[in-house]
Amino acid sequence: xxxxxxxxxxxxxFRPYSGALAVTLFAVGVASLTDVLLVTxxxxxxxxxxxxxxxxGAGDAVASTVKDWIGQLLPVSAGQAALWTIPTIxxxxxxxxxxxxxxxxxxxAWLSNQVQADLREKMFARILxxxxxxxxxxxxxxxxxxxxxxxxQVSQAGLNVINVxxxxxxxxxxxxxxxxxxxxxxAVFCLTLLPLVAAVVTFAGRRMRRLSESGQHAMxxxxxxxxxxIGGQRVxxxxxxxxxxxxxxxxxxKLNRRLAVKQAATAAMNSGIIMMLIGVVLSAVIxxxxxxxxxxxxxxxxFATFMTALLAMQSPVKNxxxxxxPLQRGLAAAKSVxxxxxxxxxxxxxxxxxxxxxxxxELASVSFRxxxxxxxxxxxxxxxxxxxxxxxxxxxSSGSGKTTLASLLPRFYDVGGGRILLDxxxxxxxxxxxxxAQIALVSQDVVLFNDTLxxxxxxxxxxxxxxxxxxAAQAAYAHEFIVRQPQxxxxxxxxxxxxxxxGQRQRLAIARALYKDAPILILDEATSxxxxxxxxxxxxxxxxxxxxxxxxxxxxxxxxxxxxxRIVVMHAGTIAETGTHEALLAQGGAxxxxxxxxxxxxx
Numbered sequence: 093x094x095x096x097x098x099x100x101x102x103x104x105x106f107r108p109y110s111g112a113l114a115v116t117l118f119a120v121g122v123a124s125l126t127d128v129l130l131v132t133x134x135x136x137x138x139x140x141x142x143x144x145x146x147x148x149g150a151g152d153a154v155a156s157t158v159k160d161w162i163g164q165l166l167p168v169s170a171g172q173a174a175l176w177t178i179p180t181i182x183x184x185x186x187x188x189x190x191x192x193x194x195x196x197x198x199x200x201a202w203l204s205n206q207v208q209a210d211l212r213e214k215m216f217a218r219i220l221x222x223x224x225x226x227x228x229x230x231x232x233x234x235x236x237x238x239x240x241x242x243x244x245q246v247s248q249a250g251l252n253v254i255n256v257x258x259x260x261x262x263x264x265x266x267x268x269x270x271x272x273x274x275x276x277x278x279a280v281f282c283l284t285l286l287p288l289v290a291a292v293v294t295f296a297g298r299r300m301r302r303l304s305e306s307g308q309h310a311m312x313x314x315x316x317x318x319x320x321x322i323g324g325q326r327v328x329x330x331x332x333x334x335x336x337x338x339x340x341x342x343x344x345x346k347l348n349r350r351l352a353v354k355q356a357a358t359a360a361m362n363s364g365i366i367m368m369l370i371g372v373v374l375s376a377v378i379x380x381x382x383x384x385x386x387x388x389x390x391x392x393x394x395f396a397t398f399m400t401a402l403l404a405m406q407s408p409v410k411n412x413x414x415x416x417x418p419l420q421r422g423l424a425a426a427k428s429v430x431x432x433x434x435x436x437x438x439x440x441x442x443x444x445x446x447x448x449x450x451x452x453x454e455l456a457s458v459s460f461r462x463x464x465x466x467x468x469x470x471x472x473x474x475x476x477x478x479x480x481x482x483x484x485x486x487x488x489s490s491g492s493g494k495t496t497l498a499s500l501l502p503r504f505y506d507v508g509g510g511r512i513l514l515d516x517x518x519x520x521x522x523x524x525x526x527x528x529a530q531i532a533l534v535s536q537d538v539v540l541f542n543d544t545l546x547x548x549x550x551x552x553x554x555x556x557x558x559x560x561x562x563x564a565a566q567a568a569y570a571h572e573f574i575v576r577q578p579q580x581x582x583x584x585x586x587x588x589x590x591x592x593x594x595g596q597r598q599r600l601a602i603a604r605a606l607y608k609d610a611p612i613l614i615l616d617e618a619t620s621x622x623x624x625x626x627x628x629x630x631x632x633x634x635x636x637x638x639x640x641x642x643x644x645x646x647x648x649x650x651x652x653x654x655x656x657x658r659i660v661v662m663h664a665g666t667i668a669e670t671g672t673h674e675a676l677l678a679q680g681g682a683x684x685x686x687x688x689x690x691x692x693x694x695x
Contacts, residue, residue: 098427099249102422105250112202119196124266131397136178138393138396207250216239222438224505228463233317236315237308238312241315242425245422256412260415270398270401278384304355310344355421439506440524442521444523444526445526446529451612451642454476455476456513457473460500472665474665476667478642483643484660487648487686497644497662531614536616538598544584544585546558549600549607570599610641615634617646631652650683650687651690655673659673668682669683
């Protein structure tokens with residue numbers, strides 16, 4: 093996407109607030125115009141003090157009008173009315189500037205933060221619907237940086253750039269018009285600087301864009317390292333990784349520092365060269381202006397006003413030349429932000445609705461591989477029929493395909509070949525929400541939210557039922573420790589449940605699955621964090637609840653799945669053996685060897 097397309101799309105974010113934007117920009121323009129009008133009053137004051145009369149030249153039209161108006165209201169002589177004219181105009185302009193400046197600043201802050209909030213909401217809404225493959229390829233820190241840092245940069249480019257452009261354009265044009273009114277020849281001479289300024293801005297802008305994109309990536313890396321180091325601080329401490337993490341962080345901090353210095357150097361070079369050009373022209377203008385003043389071509393007021401406008405014009409011109417810097421940063425951030433917003437979401441084009449499935453699952457020649465097409469297959473031509481209500485345990489060594497197979501059932505990934513049927517219908521033909529409503533998941537990596545214990549158990553239910561929450565907790569043997577908490581079920585669990593023990597967290601996750609009461613259960617080593625006594629209790633509860641439900645159990649400890657209706661032994665993405673515990677032991681194959689090995693290790 094080109095810079096013009098990016099910026100056009102960025103400006104479209106302000107369309108819902110076009111009225112507020114128009115009022116804000118109008119206020120900004122009025123505030124700038126009052127600055128110009130205040131400068132023009134300098135001629136009136138100087139010429140009046142020099143005895144040349146208050147009403148003199150085109151620049152005093154406003155003063156003359158105000159003087160006539162005041163003269164009609166006040167019973168004073170013409171000379172007295174003239175004395176009131178200048179301070180009255182200055183006071184009126186000062187009040188107008190105060191009001192318009194406040195309106196412009198307030199409107200800018202409101203619009204900038206509103207658009208920033210809108211972008212973050214759009215990004216988060218898209219993130220919640222992105223496929224698992226996106227998160228496999230993008231770190232959490234980078235995604236966090238896009239939502240926080242990049243969204244802020246985009247809003248800065250979107251409004252602040254327009255704000256500065258309007259304000260300083262009005263100032264620059266106003267001062268230029270003032271200069272043309274008082275001496276057009278000198279003003280035209282100043283315009284010879286513009287082509288040189290444009291050339292410098294173009295060169296600096298291209299470099300700033302490249303540096304800004306690199307800066308966005310470096311900031312994402314910094315956030316990623318922070319997220320990993322803080323989130324894994326226990327592992328860092330126990331394995332003595334402080335120095336390693338410090339080196340990683342130092343490297344990414346130095347990279348950010350180098351890029352920031354390069355950006356500052358480019359901006360300084362851009363501004364410095366332009367100001368040097370302005371200085372050269374300014375010296376020449378002052379010289380010729382003095383010559384014209386000596387030849388009586390300029391009055392003292394004309395000369396003072398011209399020079400004041402010329403000097404005052406440096407600031408808006410300087411700001412306009414620096415405008416490219418935040419613009420390029422914003423465009424680099426916009427590329428990142430819109431990249432998230434435009435990322436393809438999970439495929440959800442199924443038309444079948446489903447209230448409650450019976451739970452018959454059939455895998456027909458299913459194949460799947462992660463990443464590139466030439467990657468090794470995680471599953472290869474797997475066929476498996478799981479009747480409704482059956483408990484099937486998946487066992488095998490790490491990388492055999494157990495977790496991959498379970499991940500295909502709720503369509504965290506779509507099959508690469510073959511198909512998976514639920515009650516005779518291809519999973520891809522169901523609406524995603526309806527399909528996932530049929531499945532409850534308990535993973536060995538328990539995820540809890542920084543909310544109450546009750547909210548974590550009833551997660552996803554818009555109208556939680558306290559009686560059901562307590563029943564699920566009791567079935568998962570979690571009720572006893574919950575009621576001992578300071579506020580019972582209303583107790584906050586902390587970030588990812590860090591205030592709870594591993595066994596308590598696992599039982600909460602089981603209670604959440606029980607509360608959902610789905611016809612299909614996926615248990616990924618669901619009792620791994622429990623002590624022996626709790627494991628027996630939870631295993632008994634799970635066995636009761638599995639009745640009438642289709643259950644897929646991913647098991648590493650074979651002792652927990654001896655009572656499964658069927659055990660499927662997987663190896664290298666294929667099914668090596670299948671049968672009951674006793675039948676597989678009798679075969680003396682891979683399962684029997686694995687079982688004997690674990691039995692020996694347990695002793």
